[in-house]
Amino acid sequence: MSEEPRKIAFICSKGTLDMAYPALIMGWAALGNGLDVTLFFTFWGMDLINTHRVDRLELAPVANTSMKMSMMGVKTGNLGIPNIMGVLPGMTAFATKLMRDKISDLDVPPVREFMQMLADAGAKMYACKMSVDMMDLKKEDFIDGVQDIVTAAEFIDMTDGAQIIFI
Amino acid sequence: MTTRAIAGKIVEVNEEGFLTDASQWTKEIAVELAKEEGIDLLTDGHWKVIDFARTSAGNGGASPTLRAITSGSGVSTKELFSLFPKGPAKKVAKIAGLGKPEGCV
Structure with a gap:
């Protein structure tokens, strides 16, 4: 029991609703199994820790070849949502609502609450220095769990021996 | 599947040490399993969680x-x-004599 725990680190680079969840779910599972978990947020992944953005993550149906009409409850098999429909005003909001409802039906929490769960469970969270500078953000813009703003080299140092997953 | 003696009872366990039959579990077994997991004393807080897990475990345990x-x-x-x-x-799961959770979150 005294040996060092396995370490795992996630680089979260996407800010869409569907790409926010993989690291949250895997990270939560890893914490539940006793791993040391680090999350590093960069580029669009900054939306997950940005207190002004975290509740507004979206999913666009345009050019999303996996999103089928059948997800909306219309039994049309492999028929996709036509891109021409996806560009209509309100379609992104509609697809987002659909996905949020499906996630909530599984009793999986919204992103902000999930981030708090991870922080409470001991995950270490860091914001990327370059993204912070590029997007003109400050530590005050981030949700509570974010411990620090670090450079890429610092992240590499602090994840020595960890398995790193890029999302 | 093997058997082992714990807290004066013989129970069936799997290769990871989880009880395979939740009905063989006793509170005394929980105390011993907790020690093996590095928890020396089960407090009221621990029992609240263990009791909840036992009550809400599905038919599959x-x-x-x-x-x-x-x-x-x-x-x-x-x-x-x-x-x-x-x-x-x-x-x-282990201390409550149950199987690992089947959901992701």
Whole structure:
């Protein structure tokens, strides 16, 4: 029991609703199994820790070849949502609502609450220095769990021996 | 599947040491299993979680997920991880004599 725990680190680079969840779910599972978990947020992944953005993550149906009409409850098999429909005003909001409802039906929490769960469970969270500078953000813009703003080299140092997953 | 003696009883366990028959579980067994998991004393907080897990375990005997425990038992995420440090998902299941949780969250 005294040996060092396995370490795992996630680089979260996407800010869409569907790409926010993989690291949250895997990270939560890893914490539940006793791993040391680090999350590093960069580029669009900054939306997950940005207190002004975290509740507004979206999913666009345009050019999303996996999103089928059948997800909306219309039994049309492999028929996709036509891109021409996806560009209509309100379609992104509609697809987002659909996905949020499906996630909530599984009793999986919204992103902000999930981030708090991870922080409470001991995950270490860091914001990327370059993204912070590029997007003109400050530590005050981030949700509570974010411990620090670090450079890429610092992240590499602090994840020595960890398995790193890029999302 | 093997058997082992614990707290004066012979129970069936799998290769990871989880009880395979939840009905063989006793509170005395929980105390011993907790010690093996590095928890020397089971407090009221621990029992609240263990009792909740036992009550809400499905017919298949799987332990509830961590999210199900925190939303159902009133124990917060922080408390849960401090009561069962370094892997509450497995530790709660093992000490409560149940199988590993079957959900992801």
